[in-house]
Structure formats: C-alpha cells, structure tokens
Amino acid sequence: MIRKAIIPAAGLGTRMLPATKAIPKELLTIVNKPVIQYVVEEAIESGITEILIVISRNKTALQDHFAKSFPNEDFYEQKGKTEVLNALKGISGDCEIEYIEQHELNGLGDAIHHGKEFAGTEPFAVLLGDTICESDTALPILAQLIDCYNRFGSSVTAIEQVPLENVSRYGIMGGEQVGKGIFQVNEWVEKPQPEVAPSQLAIASRYVFTAPIFDALEKIGRGVNNELQLTDAMKLLLNTEAMYGLQIAGRRFDVGNPQDFIKTNIHFGLKHHEFGEEFRRWLEEVIKE
C-alpha cells in the first residue's frame, strides 16, 4: 500500500518571473485553484494520507495555503455558507501535510532526498508540485501508477508519448512493452537529442519509488546543471531493481513556463462546469477577429 507522497516545490520558478518574485509558482492559479492544490487533491484521491512538501525559505506561502484559515472559516461556518467554507478549506479528507526546507537548490534529486526520513522503508509517491495531471478515466494518474506498483512490486514512472521534436525537453525511457501501456525500462536518458532518443516516451512528473532510490540518490554525483538529477539515480536503480514505465491514460500540464501556463488555463477554463460554454463562445469570437 502506498500511503506517503513527496511533493518537491522548492524550485526558483525562473521561467515564470516576474510572477514568481513573491508568489511561489505552485500557488499560481489555473482558473481559481492553485496548481499545488490540484496536485494534493490528486494524491488524496489516490489514497495518500501523508504528504511531505519540499519548500525553500521564501515559499512559506505554500504552508499558509493549506493551513486553517482563521478566523474566516469560523465566520463562514457561523453564517452557514457551506460552499464558501469548502472553497476556503481547500482540501478535504484525512491527509496530513508536513513541510521540509531545502536550504540549497541542488536539484530535483536532492529535493526528493529530503524525504528520506519521512518515507522510511516504505514505497512512496512523488508528484512534481508544478505539474497537473488530468486523467481520462475514473482513476487519477497517481492511482494508475499505484495499481501498476501493486501488480509488479517495483518502482513505476508515469510516461507520456511526446512529439519527436520535444524529446530533448524530457527524461526519456527505453525498454520493452510488457502489457497494455506498461513497459519494462532498460534505459533512462535525460533530455536526448531526437536522433539518439531511445523512444518518444517521456517521464510525466509522477512516480512511485521503492526505498532504495535513496541509496541511489546518495551514490550519484552532480550531473546536468551541476545538480543532483533524479534521472541519474533512476539509472542507477535499474542495476538493482526492475523498473516500469506506465503510459498514463490522460495528460500532464507543466505549468512552469508561460506558454504552457496559458494553455492549461484555457484547457481548464473551457471545461469549467459553470462558465466553460460561455468561455468557449467568447474564445471562438476572439479567434475569428
């Protein structure tokens, strides 16, 4: 059973400057909900009951977001404004959220290593805090990974097919298909050029790891950008453990760059239950102009 999840959210958000000068990029909103709340909701809907969010010193607003909003909650409770109260509470369900500070931004691998004590010897999930995953089925994307983990008992990484010209933006897997949408991985390559990429199957920001990933993170040296790269530790883990890639039934939205941020807002705006249809008509008019 996977109960714990680590959400790395300490990065600088350079690509979203100046928005991220004072506001963590994970708190930027897609329609009216911060990105990180989509991520936490996906975790909770996938059965996670303990979350560790890795933050940096200037990102304590993330803690404020999930803290009890006093005295506003009491105010709306007394007035019987259930809908407002629910929106204010943000997340529902039983889930504990802890925080740890990454003092130096030494990369994603280092951020996850900060969860070593939190995870202990249990397998755990990782969800990147600046990426929303939307499922095409009733199962959230992380729940799809957890199902796959329960079947194989080894680390599972979410995978998404990307156009050949985009492979150099992602970690790419090489491997053999062993089931519907399931691959046994034999190679991870970080940001390959299209001509040497082993496939067009890119890592899609959700993972389930077994505890030995921490040993691997302790063995790797600094890699690309002089950072501890998670992909380097995943390569090492391949020597001791079978790893699987699961092609997700859905899609990911990386909201850490302006263009994808706008696209994601439009996507979720068009699907909005109250004003989606009206927004669509407005957008069609704008495009015609």
Ligand code: UTP
């Ligand atoms: P990114 O590389 O997309 O985030 O990391 P970034 O560093 O904020 O991006 P730019 O280049 O400055 O715009 C992917 C995820 O890993 C986290 C980020 O917060 C993001 O959720 N991360 C990255 C950390 O927690 N610590 C790090 O040292 C680096």
